[in-house]
Amino acid sequence: MNIVLVKPRGFCAGVVRAINIIKRVLSIYKLPIYMNHELVHNNYIVNFLKKNGVVITKNINNIPEGSVLVISAHGVSKNMINDAYKRNLTVFDATCPLVKKIHYQASYANKNNIDTIIIGNPKHQEVLGTIGQYNNATPYIVESLHDANYIQVKNSNKLCFLTQTTLSIFNTYKIINVLKNRFPNIIELGKNNICYATDNRQQAVYKLARITDLVIIFGSNISSNANKLLEIARKHSKAYMIDNFLYFKKQWLNNVSTIGITSSASTPELLIRQFIKYIKQYGNITIKEVTVSKETLSFKLPKILKI
Ligand code: SF4
CATH class of the missing domain: 3.40.1010.20 (4-hydroxy-3-methylbut-2-enyl diphosphate reductase, catalytic domain)
Structure with a gap:
């Protein structure tokens, strides 16, 4: 069986920045750290953060005065920022630039x-x-x-x-x-x-779907960009979106000799590595990486969080 890993896939610059912000905040401030929404739309990341002391609440008024609030990568209204300052919250803004x-x-x-x-x-x-x-x-x-x-x-x-x-x-x-x-x-x-990351991943999955028999998209169904990758792949190939290898169904491999793999802008690469380890039980595999476009963009952290 052949596996084609397409590039670019996975984390975009905005998600890398958001994750670095929350990692720094978690290492500096007393728990819990509050968030207005999921940091990014990926279940693995959300569960990891919850286990490590992040509390998500849509209602700023539920956050105790003086706490630390991290704004998710998706951004918020002006009113929410004003309400947060009124409650004397320390705000770190992980909104993608x-x-x-x-x-x-x-x-x-x-x-x-x-x-x-x-x-x-x-x-x-x-x-x-x-x-x-x-x-x-x-x-x-x-x-x-x-x-x-x-x-x-x-x-x-x-x-x-x-x-x-x-x-x-x-x-x-x-x-x-x-x-x-x-x-x-x-x-x-x-x-x-x-954004560039959405554009690049969609162009990449479009090409991937045309050269493979099955496309697996790693991502969560709460993610808009993951769902769009699935939508595009399905127009040209058999395609499924899964959070991790545990959701993979063996019958999807019927009549399949080449599997294409990609992931949404908020999906950790670790989940693809786990899948490859898992799929090896079904026989020999060859892995090829196809680069559709290169990405070099990165965003700076807010000054106060720089190491
Ligand atoms: S806008 Fe684009 S670059 Fe920014 S976080 Fe969202 S997907 Fe990533």
């Missing part, structure tokens, strides 16, 4: 009374955080091509759009084209906010 950039764009639109269409999932933590940058008007939300075709806006001459960072590149371009056709004066504030 690429999400922060969207917050600045949203704040600019809010300040200049430019109506905004946010392309994304209105229930996703990142989109809630972006909506929370507005206090002059509520942004419109477009989730699908259907929404893009039918959305009605008050003033199409003072209108911009932003996107969630982890959407499908293939669908989002179609949605943006529809919006541009319907509202020719729409402003591309962020051009397209789908």
Whole structure:
């Protein structure tokens, strides 16, 4: 059996930064450390943090005054940050700098009374955080091509759009084209906010699915970017998403000679290593790594946490 590991896969720069922040905070401050949401959308990481003294609570008012709060990589509303300071919390912000950039764009639109269409999932933590940058008007939300075709806006001459960072590149371009056709004066504030890591992993899984009989995506079903990888892989191959090797089903190997492996931007590489060890019980395997694109981006830690 052949295994093809595609690159890039796994941790992106924003997740590496968020994990380094929480690791430093855990090593410096008294437990428990509070978080407003899962640090990143991966069950392995979330369970690890919970076991090591992290408490997740959506309601800032439940956090004892004077505690330490770490903001998740998805970002939060302005109100939540203000509430945290009102409760005298020490706040460390693990929001990905690429999400922060969207917050600045949203704040600019809010300040200049430019109506905004946010392309994304209105229930996703990142989109809630972006909506929370507005206090002059509520942004419109477009989730699908259907929404893009039918959305009605008050003033199409003072209108911009932003996107969630982890959407499908293939669908989002179609949605943006529809919006541009319907509202020719729409402003591309962020051009397209789908991040480099989402883009690269989707391009990579697209290529992987075309050269393998089965694609296994390591990731959690709470992760938007993991689900998009599955969606793309399924269009071109048999594909499944699992948290770890324990969820793998032997019958998936029927008529399969080449397995493609990738992982979402929040999945530790350790889970892939465990799978490879496990799959060896079914016979000899050869492992090949295919690089679709190279990544070099990294983000600095906040000054106070630097070693
Ligand atoms: S997926 Fe993109 S936006 Fe999200 S943390 Fe990673 S780099 Fe940042």
